[in-house]
Amino acid sequence: MSVSTSSAAKKGLPRVVIAGRPNVGKSTLFNRMVGNRRAITDPTPGVTRDPLEVKTAINGRPLLLVDTGGFKLEKDALDDLVVQRSREMIDSADLILLLMDVTGITPEDESFVEYLRPYSEHLLLVVNKVDNDKRAQDVWNYTAFGFDVVGISAAHGGNMNELEEYILKKLEGFSEEADEVSQEEIKLAIVGKPNTGKSTLTNLLTGSSLSIVSEIPGTTRDVVEGRFIYKDNIFNVLDTAGIRRKSKVTENVEYYSVNRAIKTIERADLVFLLIDAQDGLADQDKKIASLAVTRGKGIILVLNKWDKLEHIPNRFQAVEDRIRFLFPIVSFAPIISISALENTGIEDLLSTGLKVWRQLNKSSPTAAINKALGKWQDQYAPPSGKQRLRYKVRYCTQSGSNPVRFALFVNKKKGFPQGYVQFLKNQIRKEFGYSHIPIIIDTREG
Numbered sequence: 001m002s003v004s005t006s007s008a009a010k011k012g013l014p015r016v017v018i019a020g021r022p023n024v025g026k027s028t029l030f031n032r033m034v035g036n037r038r039a040i041t042d043p044t045p046g047v048t049r050d051p052l053e054v055k056t057a058i059n060g061r062p063l064l065l066v067d068t069g070g071f072k073l074e075k076d077a078l079d080d081l082v083v084q085r086s087r088e089m090i091d092s093a094d095l096i097l098l099l100m101d102v103t104g105i106t107p108e109d110e111s112f113v114e115y116l117r118p119y120s121e122h123l124l125l126v127v128n129k130v131d132n133d134k135r136a137q138d139v140w141n142y143t144a145f146g147f148d149v150v151g152i153s154a155a156h157g158g159n160m161n162e163l164e165e166y167i168l169k170k171l172e173g174f175s176e177e178a179d180e181v182s183q184e185e186i187k188l189a190i191v192g193k194p195n196t197g198k199s200t201l202t203n204l205l206t207g208s209s210l211s212i213v214s215e216i217p218g219t220t221r222d223v224v225e226g227r228f229i230y231k232d233n234i235f236n237v238l239d240t241a242g243i244r245r246k247s248k249v250t251e252n253v254e255y256y257s258v259n260r261a262i263k264t265i266e267r268a269d270l271v272f273l274l275i276d277a278q279d280g281l282a283d284q285d286k287k288i289a290s291l292a293v294t295r296g297k298g299i300i301l302v303l304n305k306w307d308k309l310e311h312i313p314n315r316f317q318a319v320e321d322r323i324r325f326l327f328p329i330v331s332f333a334p335i336i337s338i339s340a341l342e343n344t345g346i347e348d349l350l351s352t353g354l355k356v357w358r359q360l361n362k363s364s365p366t367a368a369i370n371k372a373l374g375k376w377q378d379q380y381a382p383p384s385g386k387q388r389l390r391y392k393v394r395y396c397t398q399s400g401s402n403p404v405r406f407a408l409f410v411n412k413k414k415g416f417p418q419g420y421v422q423f424l425k426n427q428i429r430k431e432f433g434y435s436h437i438p439i440i441i442d443t444r445e446g
Contacts (some may be wrong), residue, residue: 007147009138013055014171015064017089019116020099021071021108025128029099029154032069033058053225058164059273061171071112090116095170096123100142102135102151113145127151130158132365185227186357189268193284196274197304201340202226202239203429230350233357238264265291269360269402270298270353277303277337289330293438296403298356299333300402302349332429335438356436360402364432369396369406376427382420391416394446396424405440419429 018026034056049294052067059301068089090096099110100109116123127139130151139151152159167286190198206226226237265271271292273283292299301323309315320335334352338345373396382391395409406428410416421441 013064014094015053015089016093016095016097016167016171017066017068017093017098019068019090019112021112022104024099024101025154026099027067028056029097029126029152030065031130032154032157032160034061040114041165048332058168061168063167063171071108071115090119093119094122095167097167098123098125098147100125102127102129102138102142105142109159122170123147124205126150126163128154131156134188140323186270186353187236187238187268188270188272188353189238189264190272190274191265191284191288192274193259193276196276197340198239198274201272201274201302201304201338202237204340204343204346205235205237218269231354233354235353238268262291265297266295267379268297270300270357272300272302272349274302274304277319280319281326282406286329289327289333293329296405296438296440298353298360298437299330300349300352300356301330301333301335303335303337304340306346307342307346308336332436332438352436359434359437360404362404363401363431364398364428366397369428369432370397372427372431373424380420380423383417384418385412385415389415391420399442403440404434404437405409405442407444408441409446410443411445413443416443 018030020026054065056063056065066089069085096116097117125142125145125147127149128151129144130136130139131153139149142149148166150163152163190430192198192204201285205228207228228235228237228241243294258388265288273285273289274293275281289299289301301318303316316337319337323335324331328408336345336349336352338349340346373393377393382393384390387411390391392411393408394411397407399405399407408421408424421443425439426443427436428439
């Protein structure tokens with residue numbers, strides 16, 4: 001399988017890593033510098049787990065900005081993995097923004113400072129929550145650590161200009177290489193219920209430990225991004241939190257995680273819906289797939305953990321037939337069996353993903369569409385409506401791609417038979433090469 005990792009860091013962009021103990025405002029600063037709410041912020045300690053890496057710019061100077069999980073002395077459950085991933089990001093950093101809280105220095109702060117001493121040449125101490133004059137005076141207490149210090153208010157944007165000047169100064173001399181690839185990236189969302197193997201697949205594709213892998217449900221919270229190249233195509237992969245039923249979502253943090261995952265589907269071109277092959281298709285999988293289909297996204301149903309099933313002849317065909325029967329809304333969607341853990345079926349999955357991507361970006365000539373439309377109407381005319389109203393289709397043209405949309409001009413839009421619209425969708429898919437994607441038909445009068 002010819003998959004290679006591709007990140008802006010490897011193209012010469014400097015990596016700026018925000019680090020610190022929990023609840024000092026790392027994600028707030030990250031969102032402030034990126035310019036939108038990419039990281040979840042919440043008073044609950046330890047909200048950020050996986051490092052979040054985003055390409056951004058300061059005064060036109062491109063860089064990679066990374067938000068990390070909080071450094072803790074007392075660890076439980078996933079904390080060891082979170083701290084380990086944060087340390088890996090620190091090791092790869094070209095500049096470390098050590099974030100501390102102006103309201104007090106804790107033993108965790110002091111321990112983390114000592115850990116970071118070897119990195120002092122490319123470290124900037126940023127004192128956060130400087131929201132008044134008294135706190136501004138307290139910033140000077142932090143110069144005792146021996147680092148360059150700047151005080152800010154990430155929540156209110158206070159003194160951000162000075163911070164940006166410090167960052168640019170620290171990055172002076174760092175070579176600015178042009179991006180080696182300027183082509184459009186294929187945005188790939190990996191979604192599904194908790195514990196279906198989303199993070200394992202993300203790490204396999206990106207050739208990294210980008211996402212923390214654990215059997216604890218809800219490990220992934222933010223949308224974790226990475227990149228890889230397959231057959232000269234760049235994929236921007238988005239690993240999302242597991243999507244559960246609303247009745248199962250009890251924490252504020254999980255609520256934001258699930259909403260972020262749903263919004264990621266809207267950002268994506270392709271959606272890999274991971275289904276645990278041992279559990280089969282669940283109602284929640286159907287809802288996720290319906291969301292992707294109604295938005296015109298390319299979707300592939302990925303049966304993960306296929307290696308865990310007992311080998312039985314024709315098992316895959318039986319599973320596929322059952323999915324098609326129970327869930328006709330994705331009758332067009334490819335179904336691929338893989339094992340992310342054992343690295344099997346990935347070549348087939350990515351090749352199918354490229355095929356779906358090309359169909360999403362395909363355009364069909366209007367003349368050919370209307371010639372075929374005449375033939376279809378001769379075979380099967382639109383049914384009549386109430387009071388012997390005869391519905392007529394006058395014209396059809398492709399109005400967009402990715403998502404693929406068609407404008408269907410009819411004599412009467414109100415009450416136009418949806419069964420006939422579905423008939424036309426099936427014909428368009430079959431004759432114009434859109435066999436594996438959803439298409440949207442907008443009826444218009446005229």
